[in-house]
Amino acid sequence: MKENAIRVLVVEDHQIVRQGLVALLSVADDVEVVGQASDGMEAVKEFEARQPDVTLMDLRLPKLSGVEAIQRIRSRYSNARFIVLTTYDGDEDIYRALQAGARAYLLKGMSVDVLLSTIKSVHAGKSIIPPAIAQKLAERMASEPLTQREQEVLEQIVRGKSNKEIGSELGVSEATVKTHINNLLGKLGVEDRTQAATAAIQRGLVQLDPKGGIRL
Amino acid sequence: MKENAIRVLVVEDHQIVRQGLVALLSVADDVEVVGQASDGMEAVKEFEARQPDVTLMDLRLPKLSGVEAIQRIRSRYSNARFIVLTTYDGDEDIYRALQAGARAYLLKGMSVDVLLSTIKSVHAGKSIIPPAIAQKLAERMASEPLTQREQEVLEQIVRGKSNKEIGSELGVSEATVKTHINNLLGKLGVEDRTQAATAAIQRGLVQLDPKGGIRL
DNA sequence: CATCGTTTCCACCTATAGATGGAGAAGACA
DNA sequence: TGTCTTCTCCATCTATAGGTGGAAACGATG
Numbered sequence: 001m002k003e004n005a006i007r008v009l010v011v012e013d014h015q016i017v018r019q020g021l022v023a024l025l026s027v028a029d030d031v032e033v034v035g036q037a038s039d040g041m042e043a044v045k046e047f048e049a050r051q052p053d054v055t056l057m058d059l060r061l062p063k064l065s066g067v068e069a070i071q072r073i074r075s076r077y078s079n080a081r082f083i084v085l086t087t088y089d090g091d092e093d094i095y096r097a098l099q100a101g102a103r104a105y106l107l108k109g110m111s112v113d114v115l116l117s118t119i120k121s122v123h124a125g126k127s128i129i130p131p132a133i134a135q136k137l138a139e140r141m142a143s144e145p146l147t148q149r150e151q152e153v154l155e156q157i158v159r160g161k162s163n164k165e166i167g168s169e170l171g172v173s174e175a176t177v178k179t180h181i182n183n184l185l186g187k188l189g190v191e192d193r194t195q196a197a198t199a200a201i202q203r204g205l206v207q208l209d210p211k212g213g214i215r216l
Numbered sequence: 217m218k219e220n221a222i223r224v225l226v227v228e229d230h231q232i233v234r235q236g237l238v239a240l241l242s243v244a245d246d247v248e249v250v251g252q253a254s255d256g257m258e259a260v261k262e263f264e265a266r267q268p269d270v271t272l273m274d275l276r277l278p279k280l281s282g283v284e285a286i287q288r289i290r291s292r293y294s295n296a297r298f299i300v301l302t303t304y305d306g307d308e309d310i311y312r313a314l315q316a317g318a319r320a321y322l323l324k325g326m327s328v329d330v331l332l333s334t335i336k337s338v339h340a341g342k343s344i345i346p347p348a349i350a351q352k353l354a355e356r357m358a359s360e361p362l363t364q365r366e367q368e369v370l371e372q373i374v375r376g377k378s379n380k381e382i383g384s385e386l387g388v389s390e391a392t393v394k395t396h397i398n399n400l401l402g403k404l405g406v407e408d409r410t411q412a413a414t415a416a417i418q419r420g421l422v423q424l425d426p427k428g429g430i431r432l
Numbered sequence: 433c434a435t436c437g438t439t440t441c442c443a444c445c446t447a448t449a450g451a452t453g454g455a456g457a458a459g460a461c462a
Numbered sequence: 463t464g465t466c467t468t469c470t471c472c473a474t475c476t477a478t479a480g481g482t483g484g485a486a487a488c489g490a491t492g
Contacts, residue, residue, distance in 0.1 A: 016331060148468085163448075193449075193450090378479090
């Protein structure tokens with residue numbers, strides 16, 4: 001146990017990456033890893049048990065997503081501080097994580113030095129959002145959000161369904177589906193459903209499941 | 217420097233993950249990390265300089281992909297042994313890596329124990345391919361490969377181009393594009409271009425642009 | 433040389449997608 | 463209450479996509 005060290009909780013589902021992070025942080029004498037979690041539920045439990053100063057959080061987690069975990073924890077511990085650490089997810093994840101209260105967003109390509117200094121800054125109460133990401137965020141804020149129904153239709157498009165299939169899937173007529181599609185194409189700034197599908201994947205509006213289905 | 221240890225080269229572009237891997241492997245006394253590289257070109261250089269027993273290789277690398285790096289190295293050192301280490305890439309990458317001569321394919325979700333035992337097995341000359349991946353591979357082998365032209369058309373589809381646009385892009389008539397699309401839809405086992413686009417992304421046949429600007 | 437696969441193109445046809453303009457019902461909200 | 467948004471649906475039209483069958487040119491391969 002280190003004296004006066006920043007107490008850090010590491011949440012990451014890939015064991016190798018998690019253990020690597022822990023190993024790296026362990027050598028820094030002003031940071032102490034007080035807990036680890038490999039999914040969202042565990043993260044909430046560990047947070048409550050350890051009360052870390054800063055939580056390093058991956059976004060893609062089993063059981064409970066990183067965003068949801070942040071929300072749950074912050075609903076009770078409003079001053080909890082999070083650094084989101086991910087590979088290269090879509091804008092949507094960044095947006096939601098920062099909305100949920102994350103103080104910083106780091107890519108795994110970052111150096112260890114940057115990681116450590118970010119931990120210190122966030123612990124000191126600062127927010128670290130790289131300019132490039134801040135700009136993306138501004139763009140995303142400016143663009144109209146999709147309605148619930150439009151989001152559902154978009155997911156079906158990514159699944160490869162035809163308008164007719166989407167209609168029967170959602171229990172509405174094909175005409176309604178067309179209306180929604182026309183609206184969402186405009187909002188996404190694309191010309192057809194194929195562009196909508198790739199844009200949705202790229203922006204993180206819909207996730208492709210690694211195996212072959214779709215994950216929300 | 218450890219005695220009788222397996223000499224390992226670690227190739228991974230994400231600094232945090234790479235340094236984490238190195239930290240993890242360093243504590244094992246029968247494995248020694250003799251070099252690191254963060255892109256494909258560096259990997260080739262490091263391999264030649266260090267002559268490692270086993271190379272841990274990420275597939276998505278700047279400058280030169282992991283697959284190409286493996287090919288280049290094996291063209292001169294045919295007994296070089298590789299373990300491909302990745303997050304959850306498409307089938308196509310797995311296929312190509314194993315074709316290129318990788319002896320094992322591991323996901324980053326694997327435990328450190330599995331990683332270490334895989335290193336030992338591969339060093340001993342074995343090949344470790346998880347049954348689930350072997351099956352995927354068999355499926356891929358069975359399915360007809362796309363021709364060069366079909367691949368090009370597929371890429372344009374993913375980029376959201378219409379048949380007419382694809383035609384002028386590739387310098388052929390729209391009719392030709394339609395023919396290629398009809399053929400590739402059959403080969404991919406999908407019904408329309410939207411399904412083709414998502415399938416291509418999912419299977420790793422086409423990579424989406426690494427996002428418009430968020431790289432740090 | 434003959435065959436096979438690839439690439440190129442055509443005509444013709446049907447099905448689906450997308451654009452446009454309109455409209456009614458339900459809930460949220462000031 | 464009036465307004466706004468969302469969700470629903472319709473008709474109509476045009477453009478694009480996709481299916482089918484056929485065919486010519488080319489290179490590689492046996």
